Amino acid sequence: MQLEVQAINTFYGLSHILFDVSLEVDKGQAVVLLGRNGAGKTTTLRSIMGLTPPKTGTVKFQGWDITGMVPFKVARLGLGFVPEDRRIFPDLTVKANLDVGRTRGNDKSVKWTYERIYMHFPRLKELANRRGGHLSGGEQQMLTIARTLMGDPTFLLLDEPSEGLAPIIVRDLGNFIEVMKKEGITILLSEQNVKFSLKHADRAYIVDSGHIKYQGSIEDLEKDDEVKKRYLAV
Amino acid sequence: MSVQFYLFLLINGLSLGMLLFIIASGLTLVFGVLRVINFAHGSLYMIGAFLAYSLSLLMTGGSLFSFFVMLLVVPPLIAVIGFVLEYTLFRRIYRAEHLLQLLLTYALVLILDDLVRLVWGGDPRNVTRPEFLAGSVSFFGMALPTYNVFILCIGPAIALGLWLMLYRTRAGNLMRATVSYPDTLGALGVNVSWVMTSTFMLGCWLAGLGGVLMSSFANIDLAIGMEKIIECFAVVVIGGLGSVGGALLGSLIIGVGITWLPVLLASVGVQEASRWALVFPYAMMAVVLIVRPWGLFGKPER
Ligand SMILES: Nc1ncnc2c1ncn2[C@@H]1O[C@H](COP(=O)(O)OP(=O)(O)O)[C@@H](O)[C@H]1O
Ligand SMILES: [Mg+2]
Numbered sequence: 001m002q003l004e005v006q007a008i009n010t011f012y013g014l015s016h017i018l019f020d021v022s023l024e025v026d027k028g029q030a031v032v033l034l035g036r037n038g039a040g041k042t043t044t045l046r047s048i049m050g051l052t053p054p055k056t057g058t059v060k061f062q063g064w065d066i067t068g069m070v071p072f073k074v075a076r077l078g079l080g081f082v083p084e085d086r087r088i089f090p091d092l093t094v095k096a097n098l099d100v101g102r103t104r105g106n107d108k109s110v111k112w113t114y115e116r117i118y119m120h121f122p123r124l125k126e127l128a129n130r131r132g133g134h135l136s137g138g139e140q141q142m143l144t145i146a147r148t149l150m151g152d153p154t155f156l157l158l159d160e161p162s163e164g165l166a167p168i169i170v171r172d173l174g175n176f177i178e179v180m181k182k183e184g185i186t187i188l189l190s191e192q193n194v195k196f197s198l199k200h201a202d203r204a205y206i207v208d209s210g211h212i213k214y215q216g217s218i219e220d221l222e223k224d225d226e227v228k229k230r231y232l233a234v
Numbered sequence: 235m236s237v238q239f240y241l242f243l244l245i246n247g248l249s250l251g252m253l254l255f256i257i258a259s260g261l262t263l264v265f266g267v268l269r270v271i272n273f274a275h276g277s278l279y280m281i282g283a284f285l286a287y288s289l290s291l292l293m294t295g296g297s298l299f300s301f302f303v304m305l306l307v308v309p310p311l312i313a314v315i316g317f318v319l320e321y322t323l324f325r326r327i328y329r330a331e332h333l334l335q336l337l338l339t340y341a342l343v344l345i346l347d348d349l350v351r352l353v354w355g356g357d358p359r360n361v362t363r364p365e366f367l368a369g370s371v372s373f374f375g376m377a378l379p380t381y382n383v384f385i386l387c388i389g390p391a392i393a394l395g396l397w398l399m400l401y402r403t404r405a406g407n408l409m410r411a412t413v414s415y416p417d418t419l420g421a422l423g424v425n426v427s428w429v430m431t432s433t434f435m436l437g438c439w440l441a442g443l444g445g446v447l448m449s450s451f452a453n454i455d456l457a458i459g460m461e462k463i464i465e466c467f468a469v470v471v472i473g474g475l476g477s478v479g480g481a482l483l484g485s486l487i488i489g490v491g492i493t494w495l496p497v498l499l500a501s502v503g504v505q506e507a508s509r510w511a512l513v514f515p516y517a518m519m520a521v522v523l524i525v526r527p528w529g530l531f532g533k534p535e536r
Contacts, residue, residue, distance in 0.1 A: 051417060072420045075423035089415065096410075100424070103423035
């Protein structure tokens with residue numbers, strides 16, 4: 001088990017958001033966390049990353065207890081986080097945004113170099129000197145993923161990547177998720193887009209009002225119209 | 235008055251402005267990244283000036299060697315003081331309300347200024363200029379102090395250095411990224427606290443450098459910290475809080491303004507012209523705040 005979340009409870013101030021959320025992700029898997037708007041997907045990913053640490057419960061990454069660890073240390077263990085709202089640094093160029101994610105410095109063992117990023121995202125190469133604030137939504141989504149990859153994560157938390165993207169861009173994104181899977185990167189994806197998730201994930205969890213309501217294989221979920229109707233907007 | 239005379243004053247004003255820029259750029263850099271206006275910045279500058287004075291007493295006055303030692307030793311010392319202040323005090327208040335930040339930095343002003351009084355006393359001091367900068371160059375028949383010309387060259391060098399650091403190095407990228415989304419930067423594996431501490435230290439280094447340069451520029455006394463922080467504050471408000479380019483422009487405006495105005499006012503028959511000229515930084519600040527509240531180079535707050 002690469003990631004093990006055990007019965008976490010997370011709060012924003014006094015409001016209790018996550019209730020005993022547990023989930024597990026095996027190395028090399030792509031797992032999707034589905035749920036409606038406000039269900040608790042982002043909060044779950046932020047709890048894992050240490051951005052909003054859970055009050056109780058534990059998060060284990062590769063056997064290490066990382067509950068309450070500061071995010072930069074979590075990231076240095078190999079956990080990459082791609083925020084839902086992209087958070088491209090607006091005053092930095094595309095290249096500088098990538099540079100900032102390059103936390104291993106000049107470590108020769110890095111897999112993700114500028115060249116490889118530009119090979120997969122030729123558009124980012126064309127835009128290398130444009131300021132982050134002047135990118136389209138699709139370009140921002142590619143850049144935010146690429147920026148996190150520059151840190152060479154072994155595990156990627158992807159928060160609603162397909163949100164607000166045009167269908168063609170969503171297809172490109174799907175292709176790139178397949179590339180990352182082939183690279184051996186484990187992925188925990190949060191999504192509302194069921195069709196997209198069914199295509200790229202191996203396993204699924206459904207979260208609703210901060211509770212995990214379903215877990216199972218993608219094939220089982222695909223057949224389960226009852227569950228899909230109840231918890232997802234399909 | 236002749237054109238030459240005004241040109242002469244212009245150059246003196248510009249060198250005063252450059253000195254101001256070196257100090258103000260530290261203040262604006264710290265504000266830009268940490269979102270705190272460090273009013274103790276002027277006190278750190280003053281400590282730098284007095285440390286340079288003490289150091290100069292240990293060495294042959296006016297030697298090139300002692301000048302270099304001051305430049306090499308004092309700014310890092312002020313940066314170390316900055317490290318201690320940031321680590322123990324400032325990092326607790328980044329997310330606090332402005333009033334609390336103001337109280338902390340103002341309390342530091344009082345404490346540090348009294349420390350200077352305790353250590354160095356109230357007498358004005360000065361540091362002998364190194365020989366090769368002590369003379370003057372002739373300029374349209376007038377004697378322009380070589381030291382002013384020297385500062386006029388150092389200022390742009392610092393501006394260029396800061397620009398290269400901010401826009402051409404990874405450290406600069408990290409600082410500018412911290413301004414927008416510190417949490418996101420942390421989640422990328424960057425130790426943002428360290429970025430903030432380093433920025434604060436760089437700001438203090440600049441205050442220290444300004445102090446050393448000032449100690450050979452004019453007399454130093456207990457009032458220079460307060461005097462400079464007010465000018466610096468005017469500079470960053472005029473240029474735009476957090477903008478280094480704005481600090482450069484603002485410093486030159488203030489430097490030239492306070493050199494020119496007394497002469498200009500006196501020549502049209504105003505009584506006590508030099509006193510009126512003191513109002514200039516505030517007047518400029520007020521005008522900018524009315525016309526363009528975010529400063530000449532700044533951006534409106536989100
Ligand atoms: N910063 C916050 N402060 C208070 N409540 C929040 C905050 N962020 C999210 N919430 C609440 O937490 C719940 C879960 O939100 P979130 O995890 O963002 O859902 P999702 O990502 O599934 O849309 C929602 O009810 C939302 O209103
Ligand atoms: Mg969300």
